Amino acid sequence: xxxxxxxxxxxxxxxxxxxxxxxxxxxxxxxAEAARTGAQPAxxxxxxxxxxxxxxxQDVLQRSTEVPVVIDFWAEWCQPCKQLGPLLERLAAEYAxxxxxxxxxxxxxxxLFQQFGVQGIPAVFAVVAGQPLPLFQGAAPEDQIRQVLDQxxxxxxxxxxxxxxxxxxxxxxxxxxxxxxxxxxYDALLEAASQALxxxxxxxxxxxxxxxxxxxxxxPEAKLGLAQAELLDRVRGLDAREVRKAxxxxxxxxxxxIRAADLDLVGGHVEDAFGRLIDAVKRTAGEERDAARxxxxxxxxxxxxxxxxxxxARTALARVLF
Numbered sequence: 517x518x519x520x521x522x523x524x525x526x527x528x529x530x531x532x533x534x535x536x537x538x539x540x541x542x543x544x545x546x547x548a549e550a551a552r553t554g555a556q557p558a559x560x561x562x563x564x565x566x567x568x569x570x571x572x573x574q575d576v577l578q579r580s581t582e583v584p585v586v587i588d589f590w591a592e593w594c595q596p597c598k599q600l601g602p603l604l605e606r607l608a609a610e611y612a613x614x615x616x617x618x619x620x621x622x623x624x625x626x627x628l629f630q631q632f633g634v635q636g637i638p639a640v641f642a643v644v645a646g647q648p649l650p651l652f653q654g655a656a657p658e659d660q661i662r663q664v665l666d667q668x669x670x671x672x673x674x675x676x677x678x679x680x681x682x683x684x685x686x687x688x689x690x691x692x693x694x695x696x697x698x699x700x701x702y703d704a705l706l707e708a709a710s711q712a713l714x715x716x717x718x719x720x721x722x723x724x725x726x727x728x729x730x731x732x733x734x735x736p737e738a739k740l741g742l743a744q745a746e747l748l749d750r751v752r753g754l755d756a757r758e759v760r761k762a763x764x765x766x767x768x769x770x771x772x773x774i775r776a777a778d779l780d781l782v783g784g785h786v787e788d789a790f791g792r793l794i795d796a797v798k799r800t801a802g803e804e805r806d807a808a809r810x811x812x813x814x815x816x817x818x819x820x821x822x823x824x825x826x827x828x829a830r831t832a833l834a835r836v837l838f
Contacts, residue, residue: 563608563683567618569625576618580643583680584615584672586651586665589629589639591622596655597638603658604640607665613683614669615642644672646827647834674806676830677813702728706737713745718752721745743817751778763792770796770804774811781815789815790829798836809833 567575567587576585588604590597601619608617622629622637632641632648640651651664672678709724725742728735756779762769763776773796780789793815796808812833816826 562616563613564605564617564619567620567625569627572628576643577646579616580647580678581645582678583613584668584678585643586615586617586668587632587641587643588617588619589622589632589634589637589641590619591637594637600638600640600655603661607658607661611665611669613680615665615672615680642668644668645676645678645830645834647831675809675833702732702735702738706741709738709741709745713741713748718745718749722749739817740820743814746814747778747781747818750775751782754779768799770800770808774808777811777815781818786819786823786825790825790832794829794832794836797833 565575576587579585586604586608588597588601590601604617608615620628622634632639636653638655639653642649642651649668651668652661656664705724705728709721709728712718712720712724722742722745725738725745728738729742732738754775759772759775759779762772766772773792777789777792780786780792790812793808793812797805797812800808812829816829819826
C-alpha cells in the first residue's frame with residue numbers, strides 16, 4: 517500500500533511502539549478472558565469514534581494491536597472531508613469489524629496533525645500493531661478506497677496476525693450477546709502438557725496444547741507452550757554445525773536461514789534469530805518471503821509480545837514489508 521501524494525516525514529514518534537507491544541500482550545489476555553466471559557471487546561466495540569491527543573495511546577495504539585485502525589484527518593471547514601467522511605463511515609459499517617475508523621479533527625489536535633506529517637486534508641492513515649501507514653490523501657473514488665482497505669485488512673492478518681472481531685453495526689452500544697464460554701478450566705491439561713514437555717515427549721506436549729487451543733483458541737499459556745514445543749521439535753536431531761555452515765554458505769537459501777534461526781533462538785540468540793529472518797524477508801519474494809515471515813511470527817510467540825526485542829523486530833518487519 518503505497519501513499520498517494522503523502523509524506524511520512526515527521527511521522528508520530530511511536531516511542532509508544534514499546535507500549536503497543538505491551539498492549540498487544542494485554543490484549544491477548546483480554547481476548548482470552550472475553551472468550552470465557554462473553555465480555556465486549558476492547559474499545560467498546562465501536563466501529564467509528566472520535567480521537568484526541570489525550571486518547572490516542574489507548575484508542576488508536578492499543579486498539580491497533582487487535583484490529584487495523586484507519587485514521588481520518590478532517591476539519592469542519594473542509595468540503596472534501598464532508599464527502600469522504602460519510603463514505604469511510606459507511607465502509608466501516610460494511611466491513612463490520614475488519615477495521616475501525618478513528619476520526620481526528622485537525623483543528624483541535626494540531627500535534628497529531630504535525631506528527632503524522634499530514635500535508636493536506638482529508639488524509640487517511642492506518643495504524644497496525646503500533647506502526648503508522650499512509651493510505652491516501654483526498655476524496656478518492658470508492659472503488660480505489662475499497663482496494664486500499666482490502667489490502668490493509670489482508671496485510672494486517674497475513675503479516676502481523678491481527679484481525680478484528682466481528683461487530684454488528686446495528687448493535688453498536690448494545691449489550692453484547694451471550695455466547696458459550698469455553699469448557700475449561702484447563703489446569704490438568706496444561707499441567708500434563710508441561711510435564712510431557714519436561715520429559716522430552718514433544719509429540720505428547722504438542723497434542724495436549726492443541727487440545728486446549730481447540731476449545732480455547734486464545735489461551736495464552738497454551739499458545740506459548742505450543743510455540744515452544746514445536747520449536748524444540750523442529751531442532752531435535754539437527755546438526756548445529758552443519759545447519760550454521762549451510763546458512764553461511766547459502767544466504768539466499770530461505771529454508772537454511774529458517775533452520776539456523778530456530779537454532780539461534782534455542783541457543784538464546786534472540787536478536788540474531790529475528791535479524792536473520794527479517795533479512796530473509798527483505799531479500800526474497802513470494803512463497804519464500806512468506807515462509808520466512810511466518811516463521812518469524814512463530815518465533816515471536818515463543819518469546820512473547822511484551823518483550824522489547826519482539827517490539828523492535830515487529831517494527832523492523834513492518835519497514836521491510838511496507
